[in-house]
Amino acid sequence: MVCRSGLDPVDGALRRATPSATDERVRSVLGIVSSRLPPAAFLVGSDVGDGYRGDATDEKGALPPVVLRPATTDELSLILSACNDLRQPLVLQGGRTGLAGGARPMEGELSLSLERMKRLSPVNVDAATIVAEAGVTLQEVQAAANEAGFFFGVDIGARGSCTIGGNVATNAGGIRVLRYGMFRAQVAGVEAVLADGSVLSSLKGLPKDNSGLDLNHLFIGSEGVLGIVSKACLKLWPKPVTEANALCVVPSIDAAQDLLVRLRQSLGSLLSAFEILFPEVYAGIARGGFAAPPLPLPVTGGYYILTEIQGQTGDSDRERFSEALMDALDDGLASDVVVSQSSRDFEGLWRLREASNSFIFSLSNVVGFDVSVPAASMARFLDRAAASVRAIDRHAETYIFGHLGDGNLHYMVRSPEHDALADAVLTAAAEAGGSISAEHGIGLDKKPWLSLVRSPAELAAMRRLKRAFDPHSILNPGRVFDLEPSHAGEKVCP
Amino acid sequence: MVCRSGLDPVDGALRRATPSATDERVRSVLGIVSSRLPPAAFLVGSDVGDGYRGDATDEKGALPPVVLRPATTDELSLILSACNDLRQPLVLQGGRTGLAGGARPMEGELSLSLERMKRLSPVNVDAATIVAEAGVTLQEVQAAANEAGFFFGVDIGARGSCTIGGNVATNAGGIRVLRYGMFRAQVAGVEAVLADGSVLSSLKGLPKDNSGLDLNHLFIGSEGVLGIVSKACLKLWPKPVTEANALCVVPSIDAAQDLLVRLRQSLGSLLSAFEILFPEVYAGIARGGFAAPPLPLPVTGGYYILTEIQGQTGDSDRERFSEALMDALDDGLASDVVVSQSSRDFEGLWRLREASNSFIFSLSNVVGFDVSVPAASMARFLDRAAASVRAIDRHAETYIFGHLGDGNLHYMVRSPEHDALADAVLTAAAEAGGSISAEHGIGLDKKPWLSLVRSPAELAAMRRLKRAFDPHSILNPGRVFDLEPSHAGEKVCP
DSSP states (O other): OOOOOOOHHHHHHHHSOOOGGGHHHHHHHHHHHHHHHHHHGGGGGGSHHHHHHHOOSSSOOOOSSSEEESSSHHHHHHHHHHHHHHHHHHHHHSSSSOSSSSSSSOOOOOEEOTTTOOBBOOOOOTTTTEEEESSSSSSHHHHHHHHEEOOSSOTTTTTOOOOOHHHHHOOOOTTTTHOOOOOGGGEEEEEEEESSSEEEEEEOOSOOOOOOOOHHHHHHTTTTSOOOEEEEEOOOOOOOOEEEEEEEEEHHHEEEEHHHHHHHHGGGGGGGEEEOOOOOHHHHHHTTSSOSSOOSSOOSEEEEEEEEEEESSHHHHHHHHHHHHHHHHHTTSSSEEEEESSSHHHHHHHHHHHHHHHHHTTSSSSSEEEEEEEEHHHHHHHHHHHHHHHHHOOTEEEEEEEGGGGGGGEEEESSSOHHHHHHHHHHHHHHHHHHSSSOOOOOTTTTTGGTTTTTTHHHHHHHHHHHHOTTTBBBBTTTTHHHHHHHTTSSSOO | OOTTTTTHHHHHHHHSSOOSSGGHHHHHHHHHHHHHSGGGGGGGGSSEEEEEGGOOOSOOOOOOOEOOOOOSSHHHHHHHHHHHHHHHOOEEEEOOOOSSSTOOTTTHHHEEEEETOOOOOOOOOOEEEEEETTTTBBHHHHHHHTTTTTSOOOOOOOTOOBBBBHHHHHHOTTTTTTHHHHGGGEEEEEEEEESSEEEEEOOOOOOOOOOOOOHHHEEEEETTOOEEEEEEEOOOEEEOSSEEEEEEEEESSHHHHHHHHHHHHHHHHGGGEEEEHHHHHHHHHHHHTOOSOOOOOOOOEEEEEEEEEEEEEEEEHHHHHHHHHHHHHHSSSSSEEEEOOOOHHHHHHHHHHHHHHHHHTSSSEEEEEEOOGGGGGHHHHHHHHHHHHHHOOOOOOEEEEEGGGGTTTEEEEEEEEHHHHHHHHHHHHHHTBBBBBBSOTHHHHHHGGGGGGGGHHHHHHHHHHHHHHHHTOSSTSSSSSSSTTOOSSSSOOO
């Protein structure tokens, strides 16, 4: 049964990579995998590049001795079944663009990368769906939808490298949630593989199906702790006929919220994005040259709103957008507005929004939080968080930007006091009735604060799910929550 | 601790209702409940009305000896904890309007009714949400939304008696799924109580929250087998400025589908309903006088489409609707069209659609199926199902109507051969890549056919969930699936 050809050199490479006697288990996994799957299905020792040590966060983890790289669901199932039998823990890796450390390997883990599962079905025009394997990038799905005359509802900065498996597993959000919803709302069905290798397939993409328990939603946003999303059937939307965006300056966060309410009322479902750059972020982009000069609006000390519409009826949509913005200007909700007049303007304004990431990444010693807060308590949250930050480090610099249309702010602080700041900002978000992780997930890095927003009963329910679906805890162990509630990593809400 | 007052009369009533020695367990449950909760929290013996014997299907179950009726989440938790400790099985009852027998009591079960949990929060205008307890009716939510200037996205015929707990637990659908989605899409969060009495509360209603595993979706559409939905935070939509509907006659099912594609393209998100009455249903309504004469269009032998728009921009929406329908008429997609010109017309056309239910309920010996099928295989499904029905009973009469916009048809057959017909019609739906229960759920009545559309791995995953959340199987036991796969109730796909 077991084909030995190719095993010895692999074994030799592995012995050099993991020479200790405790690695017998790794060698057993590799023995099974190398005897049953082609050589491309695994990387060993020096073939494992440094990129497998983590995600888009600065902190890197252990270099995994082996990267398992299935190309099909059957290969994935075989790998999982072997690892489950041998109790071999795995870190799951997609595009490794996460911001919560979920894909950062811990000592003793092998990497399971979905990077070779790259098949993308043709668009099903009747059903307005497309089926993608886990390793297909978001950009590839967007392009395929576009080519078939459709639109995909989620967009995030990492579109070129993030992958559908990770997008589903982390319930990615991004810039158009207020129109299209989170990634969860784009999913018509998933194929998932459990730790024991069993495959759950639900790719029919029916808009209505109450035939037994829904299993799709178990895996959406699960961060890989319950099973591995190997394929997803994704919903597509009609391609917009009109797209336009605008940059506005508003004097305060209250004015920004008033402008949002106004645009929602006057534009309804035309409104597709409502992003904010706080004054310090816009000034930083200008100062550092992160967007091509001249900037569309001068640096004023105000708050900058990038808003967008997508419509189906052409010029009349564009007119409604301009009118709504001019009314806001007349009524003093905004002090200045520039509306895109060409696709070049349109792209330019979006690049300005994306420049906020480049600006933030250029700074050293920054700790970032991804919070969401109900509109009614936004101002209170910002005041309390600012006061707490000042109390911890009066030299701290705060840079805030993000998706105000969803109440979701990326709250970045430049200061060495990372842990104390996390306690302060995340507690303020929790006390405001908000989320400590609106779209980035919990992974390893936000786990200590999860109990600020989830009750002991909820955490116990998460553990029930983990034990039911991954009883030997081989899938992303220790991510999101620990199996034992008394673990030191779980803080008690102050 | 235990207050004995009131227990003895209760105990006496129960002894009369369930005199056997095996009912010691029921008396123990009632002992705990009657000592800790007010008398309104339970009905015993002759106080238990016949309505508790079932749902909206003809078949009635055992009369439960006790109906447990908590008024608050705390009371519900106490009741569940007691029943779990004593291993007392419960049938869960909301508005008892289901069509799959899920709320039909089996021998030995007590009823747990949510009918006294009736609190409805004020609308949260900032967040566009409302929080309802399980026993609030759908119509009460619709009315509260309307009063606050919002719209609730789901409507079904049972609106006046079905309740939010049941709507969430069965993922109700109805007439506007193509615009607003199923009930699942209306839920911003739930409070659920597990079999052991622990309460999982997620009622913040944040549009973006990836803080740990989502637990809401576990309970949506779970038909009560994993926990009890005690409250739901529901999303509201902007109230439409324009509503209009129209009745069209089309010559064939293919033409009906072409009309749907055409209206989707020309009306986009304006389109809010697309319902069909097959020729035999329209003729039956006319013949039986189930709609007030004169009917808006004569009986022609064609297929009747009731379609609706909801818009935000007034007369221009109405004009687009009329133009799209006139174009369809000009192009021969429809042979006759009548568009509502007043709210009286509008209501009248909807009453005509609802008359299909009255007509069907007036017939004896009818077995009904609630299937959905992908658009591309709809014609094939209808041909195959019709041939199979004829082969089983050449005198069978078939009546079809429903939500063609979602591929969801209510397929009703008048014939004594209920089981053979179920095998035939549900197999045809499954072979067409469809669902054997699009919106009604599985309950007791569709359970034998679940394995036509769900794999052994999926059924095993459902059992894992059941064992994890209700290890003593006290919540709706035997509904949806059996705990043991070899159970005779589970058919093998032919």
